[in-house]
């Protein structure tokens with residue numbers, strides 16, 4: 001088994017007898033972990049075998065990632081072969097130009113995403129960002145700025161990091177696109193989207209984001225770990241376009257199936 005550093009500072013005892021951990025301190029610690037991790041030999045985060053080059057994922061596990069073979073050209077929802085759009089997008093295409101989601105939210109990718117999100121395994125963010133960057137390179141897609149899907153500040157304090165930012169860092173490192181992690185803020189907490197219809201989800205997300213004027217004229221790539229209903233991606237795209245963004249695309253690691 002290879003050595004590894006897997007736990008982010010944000011998931012350690014936030015609060016308690018030492019008081020709350022400041023986001024700046026978490027960010028500093030996360031940077032230190034990233035630097036240390038870069039010095040260790042690549043090791044597969046799924047099975048512990050030697051990684052593929054500098055990637056913490058082995059060739060076998062990379063091959064086993066569940067490909068999204070027939071995605072809707074707008075929202076990446078799996079569609080029957082030969083059908084370009086899903087039924088939802090035929091009725092009403094989303095405001096973003098396209099959504100890239102090369103894989104499905106299934107084994108072993110779901111484990112990597114959950115490890116990052118819920119167990120603070122920051123190296124998983126680097127792996128996910130790297131493999132997504134490779135796919136972006138293959139499609140020839142371009143953007144002026146990478147904007148990670150923001151978390152509400154309260155959620156960010158609880159988690160200590162934003163998983164979308166960790167993935168976006170990996171893309172930035174490989175594609176040379178600047179990270180605009182202050183260009184979009186989540187200003188309102190929203191109720192869970194499960195069980196809501198498409199129009200209800202849209203209403204639920206209304207007013208959740210605020211974009212910085214710096215996005216004006218830019219081709220924006222919104223980065224996220226997994227897209228399920230697409231409602232938050234759609235609302236974020238609307239807000240960015242209203243703020244003057246020239247174009248919005250979404251780059252996500254995985255597409256989950258729709259429920260409800």
Ligand SMILES: [Zn+2]
Pocket residue numbers: 044045046047048049057058059060061062
């Ligand atoms: Zn492996």
Ligand SMILES: [Zn+2]
Pocket residue numbers: 072073074075076077085086087088089090
């Ligand atoms: Zn679609």
